[in-house]
Amino acid sequence: DAEITQSPRHKITETGRQVTLACHQTWNHNNMFWYRQDLGHGLRLIHYSYGVQDTNKGEVSDGYSVSRSNTEDLPLTLESAASSQTSVYFCASSESKASETQYFGPGTRLLVL
Amino acid sequence: GNSVTQMEGPVTLSEEAFLTINCTYTATGYPSLFWYVQYPGEGLQLLLKATKADDKGSNKGFEATYRKETTSFHLEKGSVQVSDSAVYFCASGSARQLTFGSGTQLTVLP
Numbered sequence: 682d683a684e685i686t687q688s689p690r691h692k693i694t695e696t697g698r699q700v701t702l703a704c705h706q707t708w709n710h711n712n713m714f715w716y717r718q719d720l721g722h723g724l725r726l727i728h729y730s731y732g733v734q735d736t737n738k739g740e741v742s743d744g745y746s747v748s749r750s751n752t753e754d755l756p757l758t759l760e761s762a763a764s765s766q767t768s769v770y771f772c773a774s775s776e777s778k779a780s781e782t783q784y785f786g787p788g789t790r791l792l793v794l
Numbered sequence: 795g796n797s798v799t800q801m802e803g804p805v806t807l808s809e810e811a812f813l814t815i816n817c818t819y820t821a822t823g824y825p826s827l828f829w830y831v832q833y834p835g836e837g838l839q840l841l842l843k844a845t846k847a848d849d850k851g852s853n854k855g856f857e858a859t860y861r862k863e864t865t866s867f868h869l870e871k872g873s874v875q876v877s878d879s880a881v882y883f884c885a886s887g888s889a890r891q892l893t894f895g896s897g898t899q900l901t902v903l904p
Contacts, residue, residue: 712890714891721896722896723883723894723895723896723897724838724883724894726891729891731890771837771838773838775890781825781826781828781887781888781890781891781892782826782828782840782843782887783840783892784840785830785837785838785839786837787836787837788836788837
């Protein structure tokens with residue numbers, strides 16, 4: 682079955698370290714998204730991509746970057762982790778321009794000490 | 795820009811009670827509307843959606859009707875079960891993006 686996976690599921694890191702969170706989907710979806718989930722804020726969009734070599738900033742992109750070298754993967758990099766980036770991170774994908782329905786991965790819980 | 799406002803929680807109900815979670819949106823144009831559910835420790839799952847005015851989305855006993863005149867998409871279920879305990883998110887979608895409400899925690903007691 683097609684799916685979307687995230688790794689690691691849990692990560693503890695120190696302030697200032699670079700961290701990369703992986704997202705892999707096997708639906709062959711063009712659109713991929715990264716969100717962070719924090720109490721009282723719902724889900725906020727960090728970055729998104731509409732296809733290979735396409736990346737765009739979302740609402741809360743400062744301190745994060747993404748790259749899209751193939752259809753299946755959209756890794757999220759925290760260049761220099763900060764305590765404010767402690768959160769749960771979700772990756773999602775959707776099929777095409779005609780569909781806004783997004784399918785979510787299981788999430789990565791990140792703690793920055 | 796688009797925004798979604800949903801009923802603040804937490805909401806606690808007894809099993810077999812009636813559930814309503816309110817959701818209103820602001821948007822330019824006519825967005826698609828969604829309810830997602832998040833069970834503990836998991837990602838968001840699509841519960842139901844509606845793509846145009848007066849459409850009713852339904853799934854697993856949950857329903858929501860797209861009301862353009864009141865810009866609302868309230869979630870209802872006639873008889874909740876303990877297994878419905880989760881966080882529910884309302885969202886509006888346009889131009890391939892989703893805007894989420896802040897989520898409503900539902901706890902159903904036996």
